[in-house]
Amino acid sequence: MKNQIYFTSVQLGRHILTNRIVLPPLTRQRAAQPGDIPTDLMAEYYRQRASAGFMVAEGAQIEPRGQGYAWTPGIYSEGQIAGWRKITQAVHDAGGVIFAQLWHVGRVSHSALQPNGDAPIAPSAIAPQRVKAFIETGSGVGHLVSPPTPRALTVPEVKELVQLYARAAHNAIGAGFDGVEIHSANGYLVNQFISAHANRREDEYGGSLENRLRFLREIVSAVSAAVGPERLGVRFTPLFESTDQDRVYIGLVEEDPHTTYIEAIRLLEGAGVAYLSIAEADWDNAPDLPLSFRQAVRQAYSGRIIYAGKYTVERGARLLEAGLADLVAFGRAFIANPDLPARIANGWPLNTLRPELLYGGGAEGFTDYPTFHQTCDVEPSETA
Numbered sequence: 001m002k003n004q005i006y007f008t009s010v011q012l013g014r015h016i017l018t019n020r021i022v023l024p025p026l027t028r029q030r031a032a033q034p035g036d037i038p039t040d041l042m043a044e045y046y047r048q049r050a051s052a053g054f055m056v057a058e059g060a061q062i063e064p065r066g067q068g069y070a071w072t073p074g075i076y077s078e079g080q081i082a083g084w085r086k087i088t089q090a091v092h093d094a095g096g097v098i099f100a101q102l103w104h105v106g107r108v109s110h111s112a113l114q115p116n117g118d119a120p121i122a123p124s125a126i127a128p129q130r131v132k133a134f135i136e137t138g139s140g141v142g143h144l145v146s147p148p149t150p151r152a153l154t155v156p157e158v159k160e161l162v163q164l165y166a167r168a169a170h171n172a173i174g175a176g177f178d179g180v181e182i183h184s185a186n187g188y189l190v191n192q193f194i195s196a197h198a199n200r201r202e203d204e205y206g207g208s209l210e211n212r213l214r215f216l217r218e219i220v221s222a223v224s225a226a227v228g229p230e231r232l233g234v235r236f237t238p239l240f241e242s243t244d245q246d247r248v249y250i251g252l253v254e255e256d257p258h259t260t261y262i263e264a265i266r267l268l269e270g271a272g273v274a275y276l277s278i279a280e281a282d283w284d285n286a287p288d289l290p291l292s293f294r295q296a297v298r299q300a301y302s303g304r305i306i307y308a309g310k311y312t313v314e315r316g317a318r319l320l321e322a323g324l325a326d327l328v329a330f331g332r333a334f335i336a337n338p339d340l341p342a343r344i345a346n347g348w349p350l351n352t353l354r355p356e357l358l359y360g361g362g363a364e365g366f367t368d369y370p371t372f373h374q375t376c377d378v379e380p381s382e383t384a
Contacts, residue, residue, distance in 0.1 A: 013274035038083030050096030059103030068105030088176030106189030179231030280309025
């Protein structure tokens with residue numbers, strides 16, 4: 001077997017994972033309308049990829065205001081819960097372990113996606129830059145739009161949102177998920193509270209780093225109480241710099257990202273959550289995370305650490321061998337290769353991704369990627 005380090009077992013929360021290859025949360029925008037309901041087609045997509053040691057389903061908005069892109073699934077209605085239950089059953093029948101990602105986009109939305117056409121909500125009334133929401137303009141068609149200036153949340157509304165996260169976590173377990181991941185990355189709502197660029201509040205949720213981390217701390221506490229810390233993970237995007245300012249995740253590069261995120265990670269350590277997921281910049285020529293930061297993460301956190309961000313098999317193996325990561329996530333490669341663990345184990349070539357089919361649509365570019373055995377006579381352009 002090639003790449004043996006990926007195929008050693010590891011414990012994550014209640015589960016013994018058979019390999020260290022992760023399917024990360026990947027937005028695909030194929031929920032059924034009306035109602036943003038997970039579908040049978042989505043169940044087939046996840047079933048195909050259940051050989052991953054660990055899976056996190058695409059982000060699911062915890063309430064209607066949490067949506068920033070048309071056709072993404074929710075996890076707040078009975079219909080959505082029933083749809084997800086088909087997905088988790090398919091994954092479990094195939095021997096997989098799957099968590100739900102709890103998502104709220106905050107200000108990265110548009111009035112067309114909000115109940116009653118209201119303004120999106122955020123920690124402060126500051127419009128995001130260099131980011132677009134996606135709205136439906138007709139059946140199966142839509143376009144990117146600039147988010148408007150959001151409305152700042154009141155303190156009681158912030159506390160209500162904390163409980164909505166806990167309710168969504170409860171819904172996820174009811175839908176058969178093995179646990180939940182709090183989406184605290186990519187410039188969305190929790191990240192907006194953490195960031196001094198998006199959070200200019202002067203109350204208990206703003207100002208000092210301790211206050212800016214309060215929303216995350218309260219969500220972690222509430223979700224842990226609802227489902228147990230061993231069923232909980234948190235995802236961050238700790239950006240340190242950018243060589244391409246137009247590609248920065250909504251501009252949220254903190255003045256001192258090392259201190260900001262190590263403090264956030266210490267919060268997770270104190271709460272005893274099962275894992276930490278770090279999503280790195282994934283565009284071409286993006287800056288790498290400093291080694292000193294990776295080492296500080298490992299020193300601060302004793303749970304399982306997942307890294308994602310355009311990883312090659314070789315680059316991921318180096319992190320595993322150094323003890324800086326416990327699992328490695330492969331996004332684009334897993335989309336195009338439903339049997340990715342087998343390809344990594346055998347050094348088989350990879351299918352080529354069709355990026356024009358990533359978002360929206362049906363089976364094409366979603367469930368029609370062949371396994372190696374289905375296409376071993378085809379000459380792919382990449383190798384594992």
